[in-house]
Amino acid sequence: MWKLDADRPIYMQIVERIEKQIISGAYGSGDRIPSVRELAAQAGVNPNTMQRAMTELERKGLIAGHRTRGRVVTEDREMIEERRGYMAKEMIREFLWQMRELGFDKEEILPLLRQEVTDDV
Amino acid sequence: MWKLDADRPIYMQIVERIEKQIISGAYGSGDRIPSVRELAAQAGVNPNTMQRAMTELERKGLIAGHRTRGRVVTEDREMIEERRGYMAKEMIREFLWQMRELGFDKEEILPLLRQEVTDDV
DNA sequence: CTTATTGTATTAAGTCATTAATACAATAAT
DNA sequence: ATTATTGTATTAATGACTTAATACAATAAG
Numbered sequence: 001m002w003k004l005d006a007d008r009p010i011y012m013q014i015v016e017r018i019e020k021q022i023i024s025g026a027y028g029s030g031d032r033i034p035s036v037r038e039l040a041a042q043a044g045v046n047p048n049t050m051q052r053a054m055t056e057l058e059r060k061g062l063i064a065g066h067r068t069r070g071r072v073v074t075e076d077r078e079m080i081e082e083r084r085g086y087m088a089k090e091m092i093r094e095f096l097w098q099m100r101e102l103g104f105d106k107e108e109i110l111p112l113l114r115q116e117v118t119d120d121v
Numbered sequence: 122m123w124k125l126d127a128d129r130p131i132y133m134q135i136v137e138r139i140e141k142q143i144i145s146g147a148y149g150s151g152d153r154i155p156s157v158r159e160l161a162a163q164a165g166v167n168p169n170t171m172q173r174a175m176t177e178l179e180r181k182g183l184i185a186g187h188r189t190r191g192r193v194v195t196e197d198r199e200m201i202e203e204r205r206g207y208m209a210k211e212m213i214r215e216f217l218w219q220m221r222e223l224g225f226d227k228e229e230i231l232p233l234l235r236q237e238v239t240d241d242v
Numbered sequence: 243c244t245t246a247t248t249g250t251a252t253t254a255a256g257t258c259a260t261t262a263a264t265a266c267a268a269t270a271a272t
Numbered sequence: 273a274t275t276a277t278t279g280t281a282t283t284a285a286t287g288a289c290t291t292a293a294t295a296c297a298a299t300a301a302g
Binding site: 007008009012020023024025084087088089091092093095096098099101102103104106109110112113114116117 | 128129130133141144145146205208209210212213214216217219220222223224225227230231233234235237238
Binding site for chain 1: 276277278279280281288
């Protein structure tokens with residue numbers, strides 16, 4: 001059973017989870033992805049929901065599949081690397097934006113972060 | 122019309138928006154909050170939805186209101202400050218976690234962030 | 243006292259995500 | 273050829289969020 005919350009659509013959370021696994025290399029290029037039924041069982045969701053997530057991942061070009069061979073992670077490593085950089089940049093910008101919305105100044109943020117990093121997590 | 126997306130419940134997004142305004146001081150302690158009807162018109166949502174957001178903000182103790190005088194931001198400045206610190210810490214941890222999920226090492230993150238900060242946004 | 247403002251409650255309808263239960267289609271494995 | 277696996281499609285039911293349209297209650301303001 002995967003950790004999913006009720007705040008956002010489950011299929012979206014699944015898409016993001018698997019996308020991150022692909023980007024980080026947990027799923028490598030060409031790796032086979034478990035069947036819809038198996039993933040659904042693992043995640044503890046309905047097969048229809050998992051199917052929807054798969055369709056979305058295919059639309060994004062992250063995975064591809066033929067009829068009965070199941071699905072595999074795209075061989076386009078460059079695209080994955082691009083996506084990794086893009087997501088990191090977006091994440092950083094979003095983080096900085098959120099912190100400024102809380103009233104934190106640019107200069108305050110780095111020290112706070114450095115402390116959290118050295119404290120380890 | 123406020124910037125709201127369809128991914129998550131609107132009332133939650135409103136709660137977060139106003140909570141941030143309180144925490145950052147855009148709404149100060151004791152400040153009066155516009156009426157449900159007025160806020161709903163501003164945001165472009167149904168009054169019921171805005172009402173729900175208000176109820177949630179009251180539950181959190183961020184605002185309080187009596188019958189026909191409307192609502193005001195809590196006078197408990199200490200609580201607001203605590204909440205600001207807590208949210209910042211959570212935000213930082215979440216950010217670091219997400220970056221690690223993308224496969225970024227602790228050491229890589231700070232330089233990336235420093236660059237984004239100095240480039241300004 | 244009367245009126246306007248504000249919070250609150252109610253009922254109904256529509257949309258969307260999710261679950262559930264099946265069924266069918268294509269193909270790899272035997 | 274037969275069977276099992278996998279992807280895909282369909283239909284129905286449920287629940288949550290949202291909009292809509294009102295109505296009522298309390299009280300500040302006149």
